[in-house]
Amino acid sequence: MLFDGPPAALPTATLRPTPSQPRHRVAGLHVLHWLASALRWARPRTVPLVVAFVGMIAVLGAHRYLLTFTPDAPTSVGQLPTGPVTAIR
Numbered sequence: 001m002l003f004d005g006p007p008a009a010l011p012t013a014t015l016r017p018t019p020s021q022p023r024h025r026v027a028g029l030h031v032l033h034w035l036a037s038a039l040r041w042a043r044p045r046t047v048p049l050v051v052a053f054v055g056m057i058a059v060l061g062a063h064r065y066l067l068t069f070t071p072d073a074p075t076s077v078g079q080l081p082t083g084p085v086t087a088i089r
Contacts, residue, residue: 042049
């Protein structure tokens with residue numbers, strides 16, 4: 001069988017009266033490890049992320065700029081007309 005062989009002694013657990021590291025230190029190390037992995041992920045993507053953010057700001061600015069030409073345009077979905085839809089002929 002798989003476990004046939006000479007009997008071996010089981011390991012003995014040793015209890016310590018105080019933990020070797022406080023919990024907040026271990027939690028802090030886990031947070032630092034997570035932050036390091038997040039930065040390691042973001043480093044090669046920095047330029048595309050910055051370009052996407054600048055593009056988002058540009059689109060929002062263009063929207064605000066174009067609203068100055070149409071002051072009566074609806075600015076939210078709640079201001080759209082709710083009447084029946086008619087076909088344009």
